[in-house]
Amino acid sequence: MPAPPRNPGTPLTPELFDERTVDTAAAERDAPRIARSRAVSGRNRVAWLLNAIRCMDLTTLAGDDTAERVARLCDKARRPLAPAIRDALEVGTLTTGAVCVYPTMVPHAVRALHGSGIPVASVATGFPAGLMPLRLRLEEIRYAVAEGAAEIDIVITREWALKGAWDALHDEIAAMREACGAAHLKAILATGELGDLSRVYQASMVAMQAGADFIKTSTGKEAVNATLPVSLVMMRAIRDYRDATGHAVGFKPAGGLRSAEDAIDWQILMREELGRGWLEPHLFRIGASSLLSGVERQLEQYVTGRGTADWRQGIA
Numbered sequence: 001m002p003a004p005p006r007n008p009g010t011p012l013t014p015e016l017f018d019e020r021t022v023d024t025a026a027a028e029r030d031a032p033r034i035a036r037s038r039a040v041s042g043r044n045r046v047a048w049l050l051n052a053i054r055c056m057d058l059t060t061l062a063g064d065d066t067a068e069r070v071a072r073l074c075d076k077a078r079r080p081l082a083p084a085i086r087d088a089l090e091v092g093t094l095t096t097g098a099v100c101v102y103p104t105m106v107p108h109a110v111r112a113l114h115g116s117g118i119p120v121a122s123v124a125t126g127f128p129a130g131l132m133p134l135r136l137r138l139e140e141i142r143y144a145v146a147e148g149a150a151e152i153d154i155v156i157t158r159e160w161a162l163k164g165a166w167d168a169l170h171d172e173i174a175a176m177r178e179a180c181g182a183a184h185l186k187a188i189l190a191t192g193e194l195g196d197l198s199r200v201y202q203a204s205m206v207a208m209q210a211g212a213d214f215i216k217t218s219t220g221k222e223a224v225n226a227t228l229p230v231s232l233v234m235m236r237a238i239r240d241y242r243d244a245t246g247h248a249v250g251f252k253p254a255g256g257l258r259s260a261e262d263a264i265d266w267q268i269l270m271r272e273e274l275g276r277g278w279l280e281p282h283l284f285r286i287g288a289s290s291l292l293s294g295v296e297r298q299l300e301q302y303v304t305g306r307g308t309a310d311w312r313q314g315i316a
Helices: 024-035 044-055 069-079 083-088 101-112 134-146 158-163 164-181 196-210 226-246 259-272 291-304
Strands: 056-059 098-100 121-125 151-155 184-187 214-216 250-252 286-288
Touching: 024 250, 044 069, 044 259, 056 069, 056 083, 069 098, 069 158, 083 098, 083 291, 098 101, 098 151, 101 121, 101 226, 101 250, 121 184, 134 151, 151 164, 158 164, 158 196, 164 184, 164 196, 164 291, 196 226, 196 286, 226 250, 226 259, 259 291, 286 291
Parallel strands: 056 098, 056 286, 098 121, 121 151, 151 184, 184 214, 214 250
Antiparallel strands: none
16 A cells, blocks of 8 residues: 655644543543454454564664664564574565664664664654754754664653643644654654543544644653553544544554554454554554564464563664
8 A cells, every 4th residue: 555645734723623622531441442443363363463573663772772683683674583483484575664763772773774774763852851942953863864864753841731832832742743853753753641541532633733744652761651541542643633624644553562462453443443544554653562472472372383482673
């Protein structure tokens, strides 16, 4: 499926979200039910897990990251499955959706991924808190793009969302989108710090109106990261935005997805809410550091018929 045109954004339109309230109890009830509404087993389960790999942003965002660690991560992104598993499953070309690193690690990732077609994503804007002057956050975006990042994961100023200062939030994200140039922008909402699901919906709509190509749940550093209820609310905001504007925006859950079951649950939720077309890397990504190991273990178990130890799939 070809990638849709980028979301150009719109002027701030509060009437699309300002009075919207989310029934938290309903979201908490419905999200797990929808995500587990399909029986997935056998070869069908394998297909879901392989698609999860295609949509992963394989990530390292540690204070002790090195060029060597990034190179190992990139090698895993190029070859996410052991050859024996790949051959047994008769899988052709398979890579992760992207590799995500800090800005200073971007040139190392670009070199390691040269010729692979795998984009390099970089966090920016004072990740994870974002509490830096705007001019410095914009300069960090420009630096990462100049070093070769094709995607930029920005963090919003949570204060604007908590105060309902939607014009300030819209202007901030729009400036970040402009600084990205041709690089795609993923807006991290840090939903675990926004207080309630109504605010998650509102912040999602503002980010999309400001031109975000993706909206993303979390930095992975918050006390609460991606959850199914939060994801359901964000997916429905994406649907409402598409219905209002005709523009498709991607979704990225991040933080807390560790098991093969998580990978399947989030994909099923995505399919049920937005359709099969959203289960492609240009519209769906999973922020992952440890998830790939869990998925590979499940695939090895399917191939061999027996379990496998965690250390067999270590990547960094």
